[in-house]
Amino acid sequence: MEPLFKVPIRNLFCLLSYMNEMPELVKSFNDIDEDLITYDFIVKQFLNEVESIRRRGFVKDYVNFTEETSHLGGRLMMTDSMSYIVARQPIVICEKDQYSANIMLNQVMKSTLTTICFNRFVKEETRKLSYSYLELLPEVDSPPLTKEAFLKIYFGRHNLHYKRMVHIARILHELTILSHKHGNWSLFSAEIDESSLNQIFEKFLFHFYRMEQRDYRVSSEIMQWQLEGNQTHLPTMKTDVSLTHKDGNQKIIMDAKFYKNLFQENFGKASFHSHNLYQLFTYLMHQPKELNLRGILIYPFNGVEVDETFHWDNRMMVEIWTLNLDDSWHDIRRKLLSLLSPFENINK
Secondary structure: OOOEEEEEHHHHHHHHHHHOOOHHHHHOOOOOOHHHOOHHHHHHHHHHHHHHHHHHOOOOEEEEEEEEEOOOOOEEOHHHHHHHHHOOOOOEEEEEEEEEOOOHHHHHHHHHHHHHHOOOOOOHHHHHHHHHHHOOOOOOOOOOOOHHHHHOOOOOOOOHHHHHHHHHHHHHHHHHHHHHHOOOEOOOEEEEEHHHHHHHHHHHHHHHHHHHOOOEEEEOOEEOOOOOOOOOOOOOEEOOEEEEEOOOOEEEEEEEOOOOOOEEEEOOEEEEOHHHHHHHHHHHHOOOOOOEEEEEEEEEOOOOOOEEEEEEEOOEEEEEEEEOOOOOHHHHHHHHHHOOOOOOOOOO
16 A cells, blocks of 8 residues: 555645646635635635625526427437438427536536535535535536546636636545545545655646746756667656756756655665666756756655755756645745755855
């Protein structure tokens, strides 16, 4: 069984907000005590958005549907109607457009409300309020939510007021998926396996640095092996986060590695995970020779705080950091931004 990490809901909410390119959700809660940001609190923010939409009016659009009818209307579906025609039944299949609230935006809203109603981690009063909103959408379907459903949603001037609701719904959906994987889940924290947290944190880092600073260009680059011969079966070299300074002479390559144990043991000797260092070092060795380089490995804090720097030469160094996901979001943000400090140490 994969080791589990216990992460406060407030910090998981922040990670998912950046991962979904919605940092304004985090910033809008800056004046709120972090300890108050629980699962139930996030649900209430979603319900606030639903109420705001209700006051403004639910968006409608033309929805395509087909029906069996004895009266021609809309577009006749000849192929589908042929069996009735051959049987001499007075029925045809017609395709019609209907102006309806049964559109994807409202379906996401209703499906999220339905999930809240059956969530045992939400307070009774919150579930009752969710149920009251459900009754306002009788004509709207509530299909199972998927990541693909959220990707199909586009915003324009007529539905922009739905954007915040949809993003919070997506975060609640992702929290629900994570909660179903493991039993240890509460209003305040969640236990997440290594692979899930690693995927979340990789995407978070990428979008965090893309949105929170302007000195570096952020990318996830794929590098070609500098080897001659058949490269068909060579592994792909793709960085989690590459930050290239706007002056063009400095680059930082980051890798997030989440393990319950920071060290590996070999014959009783504890050491950093060798394959992580080999991988990062290979990335650095495939960079242009004129660049000043920093390779940074970020591990979760597990009782041992690490801040180590290793120099290769006067232009390249490797750093290993630990990040405590139990810290306040303010401290996590400050530490991540501090990693972008100038390269003044590289030539020491």
